[in-house]
Every structure is written in C-alpha cells, then in structure tokens.
Amino acid sequence: MPLPTFDLHRPRSVAEAIALIDEDCVPYGGGTELLMAMRMGLMRPTGLVDLKRIPELGGIELGDGVLAIGAGASHDQIARHDLVATHAALLATAEQLVGNARVRAQGTIGGNICFAEPRSDVATVLVALDAALVLRSASGQRSVPAADFFLGPYWTVREPGELLVSVTIPLPAPTGVYVKFQTVERPTVAVAAVHRPDGAVRVVVGAVGELPTAADYADLGAVDADDLAARVEPVSDLTGSERYKRHVTQVIVRRAIAQLAEAS
C-alpha cells in the first residue's frame, strides 16, 4: 500500500526543528515505526520533520555525571559504542537485540521511545537504568524520568511541540542482565534485573503489559517472582493469553535473577 502524501522538512538545527513540529507535522527519525503507522493509516501527518540532518542529535558523550545519548543515535550505533559498553553495558546488550539488523541500522533510540510501542526492549532497560528523557520546546527544556515518561501504549508525556533531544543515564549506571522470551519480532516478556549503586536490586518487567512494571528489593533473595507475575497486567494477544503470559513472566523473572546471581 502506498504512503499518503506529506511535506518533507529538513531542518539543520534543533531550534529549526522545534519551530516546525506540531500535532500535524511530526518528528521523523529512522521511520521504522512512523512510516509503518502511516502506511497502515494509523497516522496521517501533513508533514515530516527529518531529524537525520541535525548533527546535535547524533552524539553519544559523557557529561556532568551522565552518559548522554542523542535521540537520533541508531540502535546499532548505541549497541557498538565504546562509551555505552563501558558505562551502560546493559543498554548495549538490549540494543543489540532490538528487531533485526535493518531495524537496528535504521531505527533511532528517540523514535523508539517516543513511539512508545509497549513491547520496546529499550524502554524496559531505560527504566532499570533510571534514565531521563530530555525534551526541548520553544519555551524551554525539561528532563523526565523514564519511569514517568510512558503513559500507555503509543502515548507519552511528550507534547506535540516538544522534541526529545537526548537520553541521559546517571553514572555510575546499575549493572545487570536483560532476559526476554520472544517468538515474533517483539518480546512477549522482557525482564531487566540490575544491582543499583545503593546496593538494592531493581527488577523491571516490560513488554508483557501496557507499561513497564518496576520493583525494588533490598537484595537478590528478596525478589519475589510470583508476586511480580501477579502484579503485571498482561495484554492477551496472538503471542499468548493473560494466564500464559503471567506464567512466562514468573519464569523469565526467575531466569533473570539466576543470571544476575551468577554474574555477581
């Protein structure tokens, strides 16, 4: 099916991009989600604001106690970047598992987050890492914790006039594991389990429900897989019923905890 018609804008700076975006004229990165939604008739913007020619959005750098990743960085760039491997290895691990090699080369972290597909590998890990999402608009800039950014499937706190410019991960970042069960192109259940710098253990269960579910525990022994499986709200679909997904959640949480124990 052909794409609907649209105007293509190619700003060279974040300021130019912000001046263009609104409800009908939307940010466009790799297109792996947006172009699909447009072809299916789920979105019909009058204009696309191509972010790929804005150098400021592409960088990955250390600054002021955080690892800052430009919203335009591709999954593959992040998966292979030395700074990410050194300071936030868990994110590199998850990025290497996103979609397929083409989606990783085309798709950006910013697009993934802002599209808010509930089965996003990236979202689950960003919540585990206490990442923040930096949104800029004509009236200023704000930083939103990943745990507060997502409001529901395909729905975030980002206003139509705001542009996600970067993802920041506070350092030292938690270390841990990312384990998922997947039979199609996105996970059925995804679990990030990490040791936080303060010694606590955080477990985030993603993909299974509309929003990631996070829980903090004093130590590994305190993690209760059955309780977590009871707390998630699985979305029943072609990859499984609610009951089945609850069972898989409990299994994957146990596997993640076993791997985390082995790694530490």
Place this chain on the structure above:
Amino acid sequence: MTAEARVTVTADVNGVAVSEAVETRLTLAQFLRERLGLTGTKLSCEMQVCGVCSVLVDGEPVSACTYLAADVDGRRVETVEGLARGGALDPLQQSFVENFALQCGFCTPGFLMMATALLRRNPDPTEDDVKEYLDGNICRCTGYAPIVEAVLDAARRTKAADHG
C-alpha cells in the same frame, strides 16, 4: 528552508550516478524497482520483517519497503544487481550457488545483501554470528542451513584467497 512534497534525489546506485525528481512518499523499493528498473530487490511483507527488500545505504542494511527514496539523496545505494562484476558472480553469490542456498530464489537478493553487510563488518563470523545477523530474513524453501553454510563458506574462501 521550504517543505516540499517533491524532492530531487541524487544518488550513487551500484556505482551509477542517478538524479530523479520524486514524490516524498516514494519508498526506496518503489524508486529502485519502478523508476530505475532494478527489480532484483523484492517486496513481500512490507513490514521490515521478511527481509526480501534488504539493500545497503552507505553500507548499512535497510528495508527498502519502509525507507524513503528521499533519504538516499547524496548517498550510496547497493542492490543485488551491483554484486556481480563483468558477468562474474561475486564470491558470496558463487557460494550460494555451490551450497544450494536457494530454491525459488525470491528471498535470495535480501539474504545476499544482508550477508554482504555482515562479511564487511565481520569477515570471519561464527555460525552464531551468521544466524543472528540473518535472523530478520525469511526463507520458506531451504530450511536456512545451506544459507548459513554458504555465508561461512564464502568467508572461508575470501580468507584463504587473502592469505593465498
């Protein structure tokens, strides 16, 4: 800075300079197949899942079904038509033939382009590396084993030739 529903695309496609005015909504797959007549790039799922439309843009693999032709402006595109040189198959193509890595052939251009990208970034891949990199490409004929073997075989031969 003006917005346009039509843009000019000037690109290097398999070493040939092309310049065409296109609608912004034209996909790279449509551009290659309908405007340039390069029908080696196939279309099937049009959801970035099956891999038959895989081509390389500046060396990176993309799904031409879900990629704007406008975005190849100023860039280098490689398709399956660009692999053979002077009538001689590329080593990877030759390896696909010798390992019976195709039957109907519909998925083959996509597998060849993905394998090309893989061997450039990792000239000496393990079997797991090959499986992981090609897991976004679907083949309904071969059962995949001959494809994986063909890629490993091409890597071995290239390595032997380099040391020969």
